[in-house]
Amino acid sequence: DGGITQSPKYLFRKEGQNVTLSCEQNLNHDAMYWYRQDPGQGLRLIYYSQIVNDFQKGDIAEGYSVSREKKESFPLTVTSAQKNPTAFYLCASSVRGGQQETQYFGPGTRLLVL
Amino acid sequence: AQSVTQPDIHITVSEGASLELRCNYSYGATPYLFWYVQSPGQGLQLLLKYFSGDTLVQGIKGFEAEFKRSQSSFNLRKPSVHWSDAAEYFCAVASNSGYALNFGKGTSLLVTP
Numbered sequence: 062d063g064g065i066t067q068s069p070k071y072l073f074r075k076e077g078q079n080v081t082l083s084c085e086q087n088l089n090h091d092a093m094y095w096y097r098q099d100p101g102q103g104l105r106l107i108y109y110s111q112i113v114n115d116f117q118k119g120d121i122a123e124g125y126s127v128s129r130e131k132k133e134s135f136p137l138t139v140t141s142a143q144k145n146p147t148a149f150y151l152c153a154s155s156v157r158g159g160q161q162e163t164q165y166f167g168p169g170t171r172l173l174v175l
Numbered sequence: 176a177q178s179v180t181q182p183d184i185h186i187t188v189s190e191g192a193s194l195e196l197r198c199n200y201s202y203g204a205t206p207y208l209f210w211y212v213q214s215p216g217q218g219l220q221l222l223l224k225y226f227s228g229d230t231l232v233q234g235i236k237g238f239e240a241e242f243k244r245s246q247s248s249f250n251l252r253k254p255s256v257h258w259s260d261a262a263e264y265f266c267a268v269a270s271n272s273g274y275a276l277n278f279g280k281g282t283s284l285l286v287t288p
Contacts, residue, residue, distance in 0.1 A: 065218075103279055104219075119275060
C-alpha cells in the first residue's frame with residue numbers, strides 16, 4: 062500500500078529537550094511538507110521541501126528544524142527553542158511542488174509537553 | 176495574501192438532512208481550491224478540488240462544491256448527511272508561492288439522529 066506514515070502517534074517532550082518526528086512516504090513524491098495544527102487555528106506551514114537536500118521555511122519555522130537526505134523521508138525536529146510545542150503535527154507530500162498539486166496527508170503525531 | 180474564511184465554527188444537522196459548509200477566499204487571480212475532511216485524531220483526506228473549468232465539482236463520499244467567482248466562495252454541499260460524516264472540514268487555497276496551502280480554521284460538523 063502506498064501512503065504516508067508518521068511516527069510516533071504520541072510523543073512527550075520534557076523541558077529543554079529536542080524531539081524528532083518521523084515522516085516517511087512511499088508515493089515517490091518529490092515535495093514534502095510539515096504543518097502544525099492547533100485547536101481552532103487550522104493548519105500552518107512549518108517547513109517544506111521540493112527536492113532532496115533542499116528545504117524552505119514556512120510561516121512558523123522558528124524553533125523547528127528539518128532535513129531531507131532521502132526522497133522518502135522528511136523528519137521534523139522540535140527544538141528546545143520552541144516554547145509552545147504542544148500541537149498536532151501533520152506531514153504531507155505531493156508529486157511535485159506547485160499550486161495545482163494535491164497534497165496528501167499522513168495520520169499525524171500529537172506532541173505533548175511533560 | 177491569499178486567505179480563506181470559514182464563517183461557521185460549528186454546524187449541527189440531522190441525519191438525512193442537506194448540508195452546506197461555507198468557504199470564502201481572498202485571492203487576486205484564479206484560485207486553486209480544496210476541501211479536506213478530518214476525523215478526530217486523524218490526518219486530512221481530500222474530498223475535492225477546483226482548478227479550472229466546470230464550476231460544480233464532484234468529490235468523494237457524495238460531496239460536491241460550487242465555485243462562484245462573483246461571491247469569492249467555494250461552498251461544500253451534500254444532499255443527505257450520514258452519521259459518519261461527522262468530522263472537521265477544512266477549506267484551503269493554494270498560495271502564490273505554490274508550495275503551501277492556506278487553510279481556513281475549519282468547521283466542525285455534528286450529525287444528530
